[in-house]
Amino acid sequence: MDVAAFAKAYASAAQARFPGTEVQIEDAATAAGVKVHWVMPDGMRVNQFLGNAYAAYQRAPADIDAIIGAHLDAAPTGQEADPATRRGNILPLVKTTMWLSTSLKQLDAAGIENKQAFITEPLTDELLVAFVEDKPDAMSYVAPGELEALGLTREALMPLALDNLRRQLPALTVEGQNGRYGVRADGNYDASFIFLAQEWRERVDIDGEPVVALPARDELLVCGSQDSDSVRALRDMAARIMAQSAYGLSAQLFTWQDGKLVVFTD
Numbered sequence: 001m002d003v004a005a006f007a008k009a010y011a012s013a014a015q016a017r018f019p020g021t022e023v024q025i026e027d028a029a030t031a032a033g034v035k036v037h038w039v040m041p042d043g044m045r046v047n048q049f050l051g052n053a054y055a056a057y058q059r060a061p062a063d064i065d066a067i068i069g070a071h072l073d074a075a076p077t078g079q080e081a082d083p084a085t086r087r088g089n090i091l092p093l094v095k096t097t098m099w100l101s102t103s104l105k106q107l108d109a110a111g112i113e114n115k116q117a118f119i120t121e122p123l124t125d126e127l128l129v130a131f132v133e134d135k136p137d138a139m140s141y142v143a144p145g146e147l148e149a150l151g152l153t154r155e156a157l158m159p160l161a162l163d164n165l166r167r168q169l170p171a172l173t174v175e176g177q178n179g180r181y182g183v184r185a186d187g188n189y190d191a192s193f194i195f196l197a198q199e200w201r202e203r204v205d206i207d208g209e210p211v212v213a214l215p216a217r218d219e220l221l222v223c224g225s226q227d228s229d230s231v232r233a234l235r236d237m238a239a240r241i242m243a244q245s246a247y248g249l250s251a252q253l254f255t256w257q258d259g260k261l262v263v264f265t266d
Contacts, residue, residue: 001061003034003054010050011036013068056109066106073140083151089134090142090150092161094191094214096249097126116144119157123261126250127214129192131157139188162195169196174203179230181206183220190218191249197256206230211264212254213238216245225255231266 001009004027011023014036022039034050053071057064081089100120107117118141120128131142147154172193173184181204183193191214193200201210206224211231213221215238223230235253242248253264 001057001064003050006054006057006064007034007036007050009064010053010068010071014038014072017072060109063106063109067109070106070109083149086133086150087152087160088164090157090161091132091134091164091189092129092158092192092195093132093139093189094123094194094217094249095120095128095130097122097128100128100130117141119144119147119154121158124250124252124254124263126252127261129158129195131161134188165189165192166196166199169199172200174200176204179206179227180223180233181221183222185218185220187218190220191216193220194254194256194261209255212256213241213252214249214254215239215241215251216249217247219245225264228266231264 004025007025011025014023015021018038024037026035026037034054036048036050038048048071050071053067056067060067100118103118118130120130122128132139133142142150142157144154147157152160168185168189171185175182175184183200183204184190185193194212194214197210197212204210204222206222206227208224208226210222211225211234213219213234215221219241221234221237223234225231231253235251238253239251242251254261255264256262
């Protein structure tokens with residue numbers, strides 16, 4: 001694919017992700033000078049050079065979708081809300097350490113030098129929590145460079161995110177019976193409610209301490225530590241869901257101890 005075809009693919013992806021935008025390609029004598037102009041629905045203008053993106057594509061043509069996606073992620077696409085509104089939309093999102101590694105590799109492939117794109121905290125050897133701004137049309141990851149504009153410190157981020165998540169507790173539902181339950185939220189932050197386990201604990205009738213599975217972003221399963229049949233069933237269910245989900249997290253079972261997620265052992 002030559003640079004002109006690549007630019008057209010980029011423009012199509014921009015219009016698909018942000019409906020209502022006008023996208024024009026400005027040709028140049030060299031690939032490095034090719035530029036894309038956007039006009040957002042609110043009139044905001046965005047300009048991006050595609051030289052780095054095209055160079056990354058030439059190195060790894062099979063990664064074209066990831067390369068274009070990473071450059072779209074990096075594009076300023078509208079006026080930000082005021083800091084107070086933005087702070088109220090920050091939530092914790094459970095992700096895998098593999099996701100973080102893959103995302104950083106995609107930034108490399110896209111020729112984006114700033115790797116400080118995410119703020120994360122470890123949960124287990126394979127899981128972490130990332131912080132996102134839950135906008136009306138998309139999630140965006142909170143980056144370290146945004147904290148000052150948000151009026152936040154790194155230490156204040158997790159308590160704020162949990163307070164925001166706590167506001168969703170009234171909409172939380174619990175499904176199941178016979179000691180096996182699914183805790184349901186909106187399909188995006190279900191697994192995140194593990195952080196508030198003590199606040200929904202009384203809604204599940206289980207034998208022993210809570211044993212939980214986080215097989216996918218939209219799954220939080222729970223049973224009791226003294227219910228061996230349910231523990232076995234939960235382990236099988238977690239493995240099956242993780243293998244099938246596009247947002248798989250972990251096939252392991254966990255308990256929540258002293259504010260930490262701990263792998264459960266029978």
